[in-house]
Amino acid sequence: MDGYSLSDLFSILVMQGFSGLSLFSVLLLMALGLAIIFGQMGVINMAHGEFMTIGAYTIYMTSRFTERHFPSFMPYYFIVAILASFLIAFFVGYLLEFLLIRHLYKRPLDTLLATWGLSLILQQVFRSFFGAREVSATLPDWLMGAWKPTPDIDIPLNGLFVMAMSMLVTAMVGLFLFKSKWGLKVRATTQNRVMASAVGINTKMVDRVTFAIGCGIAGVAGACFTTIASTGPTSGSLYIVDTFLVVVFGGTASLFGTIASAFTIAQAQSILTFFLTNAMGKVVTLLTIIAILMMRPEGLLRSKVRR
Amino acid sequence: MSFFPCHQGFPAEARKFRKLLVKSVLAGMIANVLFAAQSSQAASNIAVTDKEVVVGQLHSSTGTMAISETGAIEAEQLAISQINAMGGVLGRKIRVIQEDGASDWPTFAEKAKKLLESDHVAAIFGCWTSASRKAVLPVLERDNGLLYYPTFYEGLEQSKNVVYTGQEATQQVFAGLDWVAKTKHAKTFYLIGSDYIWPRTTMKLARKYIENVLHGKIVGEEYAALGSTEFGSTINKIRLKKPDVIYAAVVGGSNVSWFKQLKAAGINGGNQTLLTLSVTEDEAKGIGGENLVGFYSAMKYFESLDTPENKKFVSQFHAKWGENAPIGDVTQAAYEGPWLWKKAVEMAGSFDTDKVVKAEESGKITFDAPEGLIYLEPNHHLKTKLRNGEW
Incomplete structure (x- = not known):
């Protein structure tokens, strides 16, 4: 590293550290919804990416609407739009669970196929409704640009925002699962479905709400990602592989496993990409994950579930 | 004509011992040979009457690539409708058969085959990715069809059956x-x-x-x-x-x-x-x-180019496809396709592929495109300007 001053290297170190953390929060936000659904009912939701796209398009629609009717509200619309994307994705998830998913609970392979088909259908719906071209929402100014603690260090504001949202959503999911009455029912159903239903928990309702909440969180994730990535009919499919990676590596049915897994993968990928190339970084990360999964087939953190 | 040596002489008893798979591959080859013989006769059999001529359009209107190919589809249809309003090509109106490649390369090849062999189109305007072009190429060469390809691409290719209106x-x-x-x-x-x-x-x-x-x-x-x-x-x-x-x-x-x-x-x-x-x-x-x-x-092209030809083109495009439709480089290159084909056909005085290719290779075809004057070179590519635009 000749020709670089110490302060140069220090600022790169800080920014590189931030880039790892920011990737961590992206992965975590992507995976949370899927982890909840998978952990609770063993449904592998291949349409997870499309629920993220629903969130992204909600941001776009709200931004268009605000621009046209309440231009003075533009700096704040984003917050409202995120809530809206949760609600819309929640509602769509609730409906789909009722119409499709609940009929397939006993057949995990069929849910895989059905949700994959669902993802193709949703993609074509987006395409017919919004057009094939990518769109971009007008983002408020406070989300653009970089924060400069020193002249050499630029911390991306949108990265900070995604990070904050990721922490907030994780905290809320944690509170919901471990402190609320509903969370208690969810955990009971996860641990022993038959017993839970014997003590009077409506497990069908629990399933439906959990599925919808997972979808809602995917919607929030998609909404946040409009600040760092694209909004188009197939945008969601860009995330699906990484999402599965995080959930499977973390160990299913475990919130902390998902967090630990997102952190490990993000740091590995970010550091390797810096020293190798983008593509090689990904290859080495994947190989390492495969090796670890061979030794620990249940993922990083094993959940104590009686089956 | 065909890359495959003629296998018709295979002794039947030798074939008996071969595995099913091998057999079916051979059968495919024979079919290919027969087919090529048939379609070279059919080459002059282009769907043209005294009143109309049929062309094909082959892009992805569904799937991942729809995002990029939409503009090309719109531009080609604009050019064709303008040519028809001027009286068509050699006195015939152009009728378009639009097929969807669905962002899937084998589908592109299949649809190209359908356009050439059952619709007998005089030319195809289509493809966007190199992968789709490479999939369509063997079909074009076997059936002696014409393709106008609009995308800027990696180069290192020149087929007699393709005109590349984008830059290599x-x-x-x-x-x-x-x-x-x-x-x-x-x-x-x-x-x-x-x-x-x-x-x-x-x-x-x-x-x-x-x-x-x-x-x-x-x-x-x-x-x-x-x-x-x-x-x-x-x-x-x-x-x-x-x-x-x-x-x-x-x-x-x-x-x-x-x-x-x-x-x-x-x-x-x-x-x-x-x-x-x-x-x-x-x-x-x-x-x-x-x-x-x-x-x-x-x-080679930007929507904001300040020339009378371009301003006219932009306003016509927006009038047909809406004020917000963006016009990118490939969209403009796709617009050139039908016009260049019209010029080549008129120079050849015929829709026959070989005659049209000869006209294309004459080096004398030019077109006053929105991007400026372009020359169709004998190597099937265009002589154009490159522009560096600041956003």
């Missing part, structure tokens, strides 16, 4: 690099692209040109997996190397992430020269204009 890599790369080296006094370059054939080939050419002709230095070369959405570490590397120019060919959804994250990392047109090969007005719409300000695109 050397056209797009050399002039652009010359310009940036001269006006920005650039010495060091950082190359970044998506990981597939077009960026890889383009960057190979760029590297040779930068090192051997411009005597510059390449401080980094990197390819991101298609669909990759995370550029944080790459951007930090670029920061560390401090190149005079970032030379970029990132595509698709990644392209949006790349520019949004550059902007967020404080790298913008004000403090960094960036020349990209993959941002037309179509992509800019998805990336968001504010993320591109001050960066440069190397293209």
Whole structure:
């Protein structure tokens, strides 16, 4: 590293550290919804990416609407739009669970196929409704640009925002699962479905709400990602592989496993990409994950579930 | 005619012992040979009456590529409707049969076969990705069809059955690099692209040109997996190397992430020269204009070109497809296809493929396109200008 001053290297170190953390929060936000659904009912939701796209398009629609009717509200619309994307994705998830998913609970392979088909259908719906071209929402100014603690260090504001949202959503999911009455029912159903239903928990309702909440969180994730990535009919499919990676590596049915897994993968990928190339970084990360999964087939953190 | 040696003479008893798979492959080959013989007779059998002539349009209106191919579909239909309003080609109105390649390369080949063999189209306007063109190529050559291909691409190809109305890599790369080296006094370059054939080939050419002709230095070369959405570490590397120019060919959804994250990392047109090969007005719409300000695109056409021909074209395009429809480089190149075909047919005085190809190769076909005067060279590519546009 000749020709670089110490302060140069220090600022790169800080920014590189931030880039790892920011990737961590992206992965975590992507995976949370899927982890909840998978952990609770063993449904592998291949349409997870499309629920993220629903969130992204909600941001776009709200931004268009605000621009046209309440231009003075533009700096704040984003917050409202995120809530809206949760609600819309929640509602769509609730409906789909009722119409499709609940009929397939006993057949995990069929849910895989059905949700994959669902993802193709949703993609074509987006395409017919919004057009094939990518769109971009007008983002408020406070989300653009970089924060400069020193002249050499630029911390991306949108990265900070995604990070904050990721922490907030994780905290809320944690509170919901471990402190609320509903969370208690969810955990009971996860641990022993038959017993839970014997003590009077409506497990069908629990399933439906959990599925919808997972979808809602995917919607929030998609909404946040409009600040760092694209909004188009197939945008969601860009995330699906990484999402599965995080959930499977973390160990299913475990919130902390998902967090630990997102952190490990993000740091590995970010550091390797810096020293190798983008593509090689990904290859080495994947190989390492495969090796670890061979030794620990249940993922990083094993959940104590009686089956 | 056909690449396959004639297998009809195979003794029947030898065939008996072969596995089913081998047998069916052989059967396929024989069918191919027979088929080629048939279709060369059918070559003059183009669907043309005294009143109309049929052409095909083969793009993806569904699937991942629909995002890029929509503009080309619209432009070709505009050109064809204008030609029809002028009385058509050789006194015949053009009727279009539109097929959907569905972003799937085998589907492209299948639909091309359908257009040529059951619709007997006189020409096909279509394809966008190199992969789809490569899939269609054997069908075109076997059935002796005509394809007008609109995309800028990696080059290293020349088929008698294809007219390439987009630029090939050397056209797009050399002039652009010359310009940036001269006006920005650039010495060091950082190359970044998506990981597939077009960026890889383009960057190979760029590297040779930068090192051997411009005597510059390449401080980094990197390819991101298609669909990759995370550029944080790459951007930090670029920061560390401090190149005079970032030379970029990132595509698709990644392209949006790349520019949004550059902007967020404080790298913008004000403090960094960036020349990209993959941002037309179509992509800019998805990336968001504010993320591109001050960066440069190397293209042969921009919607904002200030010439009377272009202004007319832009207003006609918007009148047909809506005020908000962006017109990118490929869209304009697709618009040129039907016009060049019309000129070639009129020069040949016939719709017969061989005669039209002969006219195309005469070197005498020119067209006053929105981008300016273009020449169809005997090598099936266009002589055009390269422009570096600032966003």
